[in-house]
Amino acid sequence: MSAHDHHLDGHLPHEPEKATLEGRNKILGFWLFLGAETVLFGTLFAAFIALRHQVLDGPTADHLFELPMVFAATMILLVSSLASVFAVQALHQHKVKAMIVWLIITILLGLSFLGLEIYEFNTYVSEGHKLTTSAFSSSFYTLVGFHGAHVAFGVLWIGLLIAQIFKKGLTVVTAPKIYVSAIYWHFIDVVWVFIFTVVYLMGKVG
Amino acid sequence: MAAHAHTVKRYRGLMDWLTTVDHKKIGILYLIAGGFFFLIGGLEAILIRIQLIKPMNDFVGADTFNQLITMHGTTMIFLAAMPMLFALMNAVIPLQIGARDVAFPFLNSLGFWTFFAGGVLLNISWFAGDIPDAGWTSYVPLAGPMYAGGHGVDYYLMGLQIAGIGTLIGGINFMATIINMRAPGMSFMRMPMFTWAIFITSALIVFAFPVLTVGLVALTFDRLFQANFFETGNGGNAVLWEHIFWVFGHPEVYILILPAFGVISEVVSTFSRKRLFGYSSMVFATVLIAFLGFMVWAHHMFTTGLGPVANGLFSIATMLIAVPTGVKIFNWLFTLWGGSISFTSASLFAIGFIPTFVMGGVTGVMLAVAPADFQYHDTYFVVAHFHYVIVGGLIFGIFSGLHYWWPKMFGRVLNEKLGKATFWTFFIGFHMTFFIQHFLGLIGMPRRVWTYLPGQDFDTMNAVSTVGAFLMGIGTILFIVNVIVSAANKKPVADDPWEDGRSLEWSIPSPPPEYNFKQLPLVRSYDAWWNEKQKGNTEMPPAEPVGPIHMPSPSILPLVMSIGLFAAALGFMYDHLIVAIGGLVVTFGSMFLRSVFDDHGFHIEPEEQEKGVHA
């Protein structure tokens, strides 16, 4: 909005995502959005913790969860977060190709995480653990499902951004988008760490 | 400069309003929509009061009455009060901080249209014949699938969910705007009090609304997909809903009242020609109120049965809020002290606010006394209390702000005679309606009662209350008349029509050009414009040379996205999966388009600025 936007004649600054006021606004606004998202997941966690022992006739957490598979999913997501770190690093060095490669790795890992989650949910349903089974199952699917939906959205979003980079190149307009999507991806990762602890580990322990 | 070559289609007439991303126009849209819902909510209130004018009245049926109270509460809070606050925020904040627009003009428009779609969705329930009737708090199990069949509560859930998206977007937008877009020299401690209030309010929105989102999702899942969050028969927990609702609901109260505090601070200071007394303690008090606002939710649940420890803690925490609130009250009084107070309509509403809000505040402290609350809770005493803070606080604040900023928003001054008539009828009507309700509660009348038996000593007081409600109605009509009369008056308005303006919005034309500031101002103190005037300056010192001004393009996408959400909600409610998916495709498709096609905006060149491009 400033009358004196940076006009960059092909020279990208070191941090192109913060070169324009629009870019800085976008990053700040996104952090605030993640603040709201934190509250959203916090509430979902609270509901889950309040209801997690209400299993009725359905299977218990201890009976359902298979830690090795969940652990694998956790590792996949952690590594994807690392890949996204490398993508942003490449962005700062203006290495567009490397950035795209890291982004593709990120979404591939994201996809495999989703694949595991779908497989997991499918197994649970076949064991009689459906959304409607008990208060535990409802809060479980809502919490973990919300996270899964966030991963799915992230995959689609980053995919779209990769396409835009191909078309438009790395500019002060596209850089903030990449940067923001990376923050988003880390956020999802952190939420998953909490899910892994609160839902799965605590479910196994008691 | 390649960007200058872009020619952007600029719409006129209706299309201009549907596509605008200008904060001033969006402010007006919020005002129109919020005002419209305010009239609907007010009509519902009048019907409620008519039903209660005498014992065993049969003006409306029991089921209709519950629908009326539910819709009245929900409409007034989410669709009238908040949008009218957003109207003032949009109209004023960028001007007060010396910015050309908000941080996210496109999202600003999206926020408005989603709110509007949600509001319309909620209200078409009247036409669908399936109206929410479980109270604005929608306590389960009453609002659950077992006891509220049909789609009534679904309208509540979907309507609020969609409107809530708009509110959340607005909160993020204004936080980012105030952090990032302040004019050079405008440090945080030089911001006008209204800006501070909106900043804190926006933070409250960002951290409170997602809680409501989750609550609504959970209840929606219970109702539409047979989930068991609140189904007590299947292990669900009804008290959990109360917690979720009030963890959101209490900050919501402060979301409503803090902006009113801000308005009052501005108006009191302007019309007494004095700097706001104790500015830094005002800021601190606002922050403290917001902070405490998050840890007192269970005072709405003293009788739920949380036990003495919780009740004791929440009692004390609630009482503490009285301290920073008291600081604000006394700061206003001492702003007036030693000032030169002129009684315009705006300042009448602000001055009427102070004692009225104090009365609402002290009953709030009384309610905080948990054992006594066992008597007050869910009686007309509570009804009186929250109308004192919401109407006597917030609505007085909004009226004050509207009279005050009307010239800046529309370039017309509201008629003072009509304004004063509005104030007196509304003020007297208000106290007549609600003061007496304290006693109705104390002598045993529960709230949300469709009717009451004769012989309980309720009759006279209820009749008086109803007469008061009609007076408030007349006050509102007078305001509308005033709007129409002032629109017919073509007399142009000065930049600083009150002559005692203190903040930046009074340093630019009324209404401002679409870019607000030709040159961004350099802010050299708190009350920047007042201090420049005191130095004999007639305009703000510029912080930049004259140059082309970059503007964002208008867009129809926000409206399309909101329509998509609206359709999707109806699709989910009535099990038309195709409509539901279609609606979501429209919304996400629009997001896709927004991401793929960059908005280069356009520039307004200095020559055009000379001609004066008016909004």
Add this chain to the structure above:
Amino acid sequence: MMNRWRVFKRLLPLMAGMALLLSACGRDDLSTLSPQGPVAQKQFDLMTLSISIMALVVVVVFAICIYVLIRFRRRKGDNTVPKQVEGNHTLEIIWTVIPIILLLILGVPTINSVFGLSKDYSKDPEAVQVTVTSHQYWWEFEYPEYGIKTAQDLIVPTGRKIQFKLASGDVTHAFWIPSIGGKIDTNAGLGTTNKLYLEFPKEGVFRGKCAELCGPSHSLMDFKAKAVSQESFDRWVAAMKAPVAMPADENVKAAFESKCLSCHAIGETNAGSAAPNLTGIGSRQTVGGILYNDEKSVEENLKNWIAHAQTIKPGNQMPDVSTDVSYGPGKGTTATGLTQEELDGIAKYLASQKLEY
């Protein structure tokens, strides 16, 4: 300071007068302002304390406000600029500290009563145990020690603690006898049963209400609490346990058994909780909680109720003679279709169900 104190002193009789006026309005058996038991009394004392403190605050603010508005109003043509004051630390500290002191004065007795009023007498052999279950628009009272169940009229002995255990059979309601003590919600679901104790030092009938929105007839969900002497209470318990004879007329008996006892219980028959227990209904204060038997005869009220239950209490589960339940929890329940003779017979029979106590 002196001046302000004098103002306050002058206002004191006014406030006392106001308080008198207030306690004069409202029914003694309904108003929180005329406490009839120690619990309500304690709450009333807290209310008075907080009202007094708050009235003081309001008076101070109003006084300053009125003074300021008169003293500092702008005179015509006055264009002077007042002195721009930034603030005043002493004043700001004063109006931070004084409220804190006032809150302390209020906070200490608050905490005291919060714990005092939440005492649990469920293990106390001296206390009477009552289990309250709320249903859409009626109240069920069970006395587990005596093995009896009744509805709408809560009978309690004077001079003993009454310990309530409260839960809901459907949606959330709130149990409230304003002149005896504050309310508590009745929740549905595991782990949310509430406890509350009350005391009734005086004999008499006190009005009780539902205070939480529970559906269309929320406003009509009244009940009565009748406090009687211990001897009378013992007689009542005995009378409640005495066997109940069915209607003598065969047609009425058949209709009563097929149409009424499908949900209701009387005496030892069908002691479930689907609908109010009818034992001793003839000696209750009201029919349906709102038709007062001292205004019309029990029999008339019963006839009216059985014929028009849906009009009298919209959305309740009891069908009319001729109208199906069209909304509310009983939706879909078909009309009873009682003939006039059957209706009259049943009303007469029920009206005769009086208990001597």
